[in-house]
Structures are given as structure tokens and as C-alpha cells.
Amino acid sequence: MESIWTQTCNHREKRPPLDRQIEADVAVIGGGMAGILTAWQLEQAGVRTVVLEADQIGQGQTKNTTAKITVQHGLFCHTFLEKKGEETARNYVQANQEAVKEYKRIIKEEGINCDLTEADSFVYSSDREKLRQETKAAQRLGIRADLKEQIEIPVPCAGAVCFPNQAEFHPLKFLYALADTLKVYEDSQVKEVEDHLVKTSLGSVKADYIVFAAHFPFINFPGMYFTRMHQERSYVLALENTGRIEGMYIGDGEEKLSFRQYDRYLLLGGQGHRTGENKSGGCYQKLKEAAQAYYPDSRVAACWSAQDCITADSIPFIGAYASDRPGWLVASGFQKWGMSSSMVSAMLLRDKICNIENPYAETFAPSRFSTEEIPQIARDSGHAVKGLAKRFFHVPEETANMLERGHGAVVETSQGKMGVYKSEEGELFKVDIVCPHLGCELTWNPDEQSWDCPCHGSRFDVRGNLLDGPAQEGIQYE
Structure with missing residues (x-):
């Protein structure tokens, strides 16, 4: 199912993957709106930046947005004032107001035709x-x-x-215009990050700063973002x-x-x-x-x-990834407001890397913690425990032959528990039902014919290919 943005944007020629060892001031992991905007802002500031994208730029969540550029984030102002206080609420609002203005400025000054x-x-x-x-x-x-x-x-x-x-605008037309000015490597999934070195299957980037802008942070420790978001x-x-x-x-x-x-x-x-x-x-x-x-x-x-x-507190995580990883930065947790939050991220991370004081940095800092997070963390942890426990509970026996065409289910077979999907033609697709991220049992999503993780949100297609992280590998059944 293609979004209207994919259907109404010209096909782009794929860029080559990173196939050698290079150096840069900043390596940005993720070629969605947040990653491309961050790289663009840094390049404008004179900072040498490269972008590493596992697939093609804009083909993650960016192509699926409704593309509203707005500080209007639901009925949040009254709630933010009551729960967070005026300073935090005002900082959140003003940062997003500046983001809206920045989109308009960039589109006008760069002459970008993106149906703004x-x-x-x-x-x-x-x-x-x-x-x-x-x-x-x-x-x-x-x-x-x-x-x-x-x-x-x-x-x-x-x-x-x-x-x-x-x-409001066309997100892919905007993204592609900015990316044309950047050094971007596609088909370059990051396999490992060590200190200031980012490794892909064919190459690596040595950088002073590494920005994790791939939707959900895929390195669990440090940071432990999987305990603070769903x-x-x-x-x-x-x-x-x-x-x-x-x-x-x-x-x-x-x-x-x-x-x-x-x-x-x-x-x-x-x-x-x-x-x-x-x-x-x-x-x-x-x-x-x-x-x-x-x-x-x-x-x-x-x-x-x-x-x-x-x-848990309805504010994105933008800033230092963890206290013991100097040079690692993160942008995640955008709620339903990915367009304005992507621009907020780009401006905050640009200023942090360029050592420019930003009055909103503390509001979005991932190191923050408040008692408001505790109930949500408890609920999210409960989902994770439930998902992990399901691996060890017996489920009613089913056989693959009992599956209706076009449906999937977790079944017990002679080979053990697995996920099975039967196509409309009757072909069976078997997958490992354990999420490779942290071991939760996956569930079938009949609307999208995908295997989804109820713990942290990873998703896989019927053949076991990875659709969404934080998992970094597929679930093909061996």
C-alpha cells in the first residue's frame, strides 16, 4: 500500500552504498526527515556531514506522514501547563513555532517546489x-x-x-530537494557503532559526532530507550x-x-x-x-x-544519547508530530554540535526524568514482560492447513511454534515468531499482513523481512 506522497513523486535513482572507510565531522544514521534536516542544517553551518540510510531516503516513516507542519499538537497546552509548568510548556511551544517558521524560510529561500x-x-x-x-x-x-x-x-x-x-506540504518533494545537496549513502544499514566509528557491511565512517535519527534508537545499552517509549x-x-x-x-x-x-x-x-x-x-x-x-x-x-x-511525557528525546557516550546524539519520540519535531531536532542538534547555546535544549534533553514517566514506564514494561512470557505458554494447537487463505497465525507444528501466513494462492510463508530485538513474541496484524512486536514496535513482512525497528534483522525461518 503506497502513500499518496509515493504515488505523486517522481522516482529517484538509488544512491550507491558506502563501500569504503571515510571520515566526517558528523555521521547521521537515518535518511528520513529528521536525519536529512539535521544533515542539511549542519552542512549550512559548515560541518562536514554524511547520511547513512539502510534503504532509500524517505522510505521509512517520512513517506507515511500526513505532512502537517504545525505547533498544534492536539489539546496539549492546558495539560502541559498543569503537568509540566509554564517554562517547559512555553519552551515546547516556542521551539515548535520556530520549526514552522524555519520550514517556510527554507522552502522560500531555496526555491523548493513542494506544494507548500x-x-x-x-x-x-x-x-x-x-x-x-x-x-x-x-x-x-x-x-x-x-x-x-x-x-x-x-x-x-x-x-x-x-x-x-x-x-502543509509534500514531504518527499521537500526531502529530495534537500538531499540533493548532501552526501548520502543508501543501502547502508549500520551494523555496529563503537565510540566514534560507525560500521556498515561494506564500509565505515569515523566521525566526531554520531546522530541516531533512525526513528527508534536501535542500540539498547546505554540509553535504554526501549524502556521509555512504545x-x-x-x-x-x-x-x-x-x-x-x-x-x-x-x-x-x-x-x-x-x-x-x-x-x-x-x-x-x-x-x-x-x-x-x-x-x-x-x-x-x-x-x-x-x-x-x-x-x-x-x-x-x-x-x-x-x-x-x-x-512517557509526550516530549521528544533530542540531545545526548547517554552520559557515557560523548559524541552520540539522538532524535526520537516525536509522537504524532514528526514534521515539526524533525525540524526542532535539526536545529537543536546543529546548535549542540556547533557549541551554540539553545534555550530549548533542556526541555528536550533525553537525560530528563520526571515522576510523570513512572506510570507509563510501568505500563510499557508490563507489555514487554507479557510479550516475553508468551514464548513459554502453550497455545491451542493449529496446523498450517487449517489457516484461511490471506490470513496469518501463530501455530504449533512438528518443528515448534512459528508464524505462518497463507497467501491467496495457498502458498505458506513461515517465520520465526520471536522478535530479534529483545525476544518478545510477535503478533499478526491482519490489516497490513505483517508480524508486529507488542513490546517495542518492530515489524516484519510475511517473508520475515524487517519493516520497522528497533530490530535490526529479519525473522526468516531456517
Whole structure:
């Protein structure tokens, strides 16, 4: 399933892999939006930077975003003020405001044709009092915010909070334009990092600084980011024949939907769940039902899904990877706001490497810890323990022959427990059901026909090929 961004962007010729030993000031691991932006900002500052991408640039989470460039991150201002205090809340808001401005500046000054459109951003809710509180909190933090009683999308609500002058764009057109000015090596999966040396299967980079910008940090110790984040999936439909909307919208609550326009397509998103917890499926179907209810004449032109890293305190980890790894830096945990957070990361990491004081650095520092994290860490750890324990519990016996075509399941066979998928043609695909990251048992995701880890969010296709980290290898059954 290709996103609308992949379908509407010209094919790029693949860049060669790193096949020798080189040196640079900075090695960036990951060629998504955060990695490319960081490398670009560093190069603009005169810092020699290389990017190492395991596949092709922009082919991870960047191609699956809804591509909203906004400081509007749900109904967060009131909550942030109450839980984190005014200084942290204000720093978070101002850093993201600067990120929005920086996108607009770069696109204008570099002349990048990426379908940038200024648009107001709305969060709607059925709770009028929450909207009133959010409007006042946003204004207190320096955001221009307005409470609107009527909005243009046909969802039942009590109104919405509007943040004017945000933006939306085509993420791949923007990314490719920046990457054309950078030294990027594709098909260069990092196998090992030792001090200031990054090793791939064919080459290596010696660098003063190493930036981990590959979505989820794949080195477990030090840092232990797997104990401080989990991953969630959400789904998107690109609809035709809906009429146009001018703003960007996201709902408040469990069954929230998001809306934005791109060209003739309305992007309808929602149905989020923790990765590895979608056994019953039906996420795309529920979105299609919502589309028919709100836009009965619409037609689905594309559908796809995204994966997001969720921190316990709702603030990304941007800064030093760990206290005992000088020169290692990280950018992760962007929640649902990967575009603005990628730019925040690029500016913060550029300033840290260039020894420039940044007033927002402490707010995003990975070394921070608050009591707010404890309940979430406990819940996430519980998921990990549950996932690990499942390896040793008996499950009802099934045979591969009992599987319906187009379905997958964990089965007991004469060779032991394995994951089995039966194609529509009846061909069986067997995989090792143990996640190579930290040993959790994988679950079947029927919506995307993938094997997903409920502990830390790694994902694999029916042949066992790696789709998403933090795992760094596949699960092909030997």
C-alpha cells in the first residue's frame, strides 16, 4: 500500500552504498526527515556531514506522514501547563513555532517546489469547556489561538481551537530537494557503532559526532530507550470526490479523526492503536465506514499507515544519547508530530554540535526524568514482560492447513511454534515468531499482513523481512 506522497513523486535513482572507510565531522544514521534536516542544517553551518540510510531516503516513516507542519499538537497546552509548568510548556511551544517558521524560510529561500500551503490548524472536541481552557492556555503560552464554534468538516463537535498560519506540504518533494545537496549513502544499514566509528557491511565512517535519527534508537545499552517509549500505528485514506477543505483538523478523544487536503485528495486518518495490538483488524474498514458516513460520494484512491514513537511525557528525546557516550546524539519520540519535531531536532542538534547555546535544549534533553514517566514506564514494561512470557505458554494447537487463505497465525507444528501466513494462492510463508530485538513474541496484524512486536514496535513482512525497528534483522525461518 503506497502513500499518496509515493504515488505523486517522481522516482529517484538509488544512491550507491558506502563501500569504503571515510571520515566526517558528523555521521547521521537515518535518511528520513529528521536525519536529512539535521544533515542539511549542519552542512549550512559548515560541518562536514554524511547520511547513512539502510534503504532509500524517505522510505521509512517520512513517506507515511500526513505532512502537517504545525505547533498544534492536539489539546496539549492546558495539560502541559498543569503537568509540566509554564517554562517547559512555553519552551515546547516556542521551539515548535520556530520549526514552522524555519520550514517556510527554507522552502522560500531555496526555491523548493513542494506544494507548500499555509493553512489554519484546528483541534475539535465535543467538550466545550476543554476547548475554552485550551484556547486560554495557548494564548498564555504565546500562541495566537481562537475558539471557533463552526468548522468546515462534517463531524459532530462543540467547536474547535484554531491556530492560524500553520502549513502543509509534500514531504518527499521537500526531502529530495534537500538531499540533493548532501552526501548520502543508501543501502547502508549500520551494523555496529563503537565510540566514534560507525560500521556498515561494506564500509565505515569515523566521525566526531554520531546522530541516531533512525526513528527508534536501535542500540539498547546505554540509553535504554526501549524502556521509555512504545510505538503506535495509525491509518490513512486518500479520498477523492469529497469537495475541498481549507484547514487541517484533528479530533480530541479515543476515536479521533484527522483531516487535511492535498490537491484533489482529502486525507482522512485515525484508528490508532499500540503496535502489536490489532489482532482483530478492521482499521481500514472503520475508516472507510467513516468516509462513507461523512462523504457518501467519496472514493478511496490510496490507503497506508504510519508508526510513531511515544514517550512517557509526550516530549521528544533530542540531545545526548547517554552520559557515557560523548559524541552520540539522538532524535526520537516525536509522537504524532514528526514534521515539526524533525525540524526542532535539526536545529537543536546543529546548535549542540556547533557549541551554540539553545534555550530549548533542556526541555528536550533525553537525560530528563520526571515522576510523570513512572506510570507509563510501568505500563510499557508490563507489555514487554507479557510479550516475553508468551514464548513459554502453550497455545491451542493449529496446523498450517487449517489457516484461511490471506490470513496469518501463530501455530504449533512438528518443528515448534512459528508464524505462518497463507497467501491467496495457498502458498505458506513461515517465520520465526520471536522478535530479534529483545525476544518478545510477535503478533499478526491482519490489516497490513505483517508480524508486529507488542513490546517495542518492530515489524516484519510475511517473508520475515524487517519493516520497522528497533530490530535490526529479519525473522526468516531456517
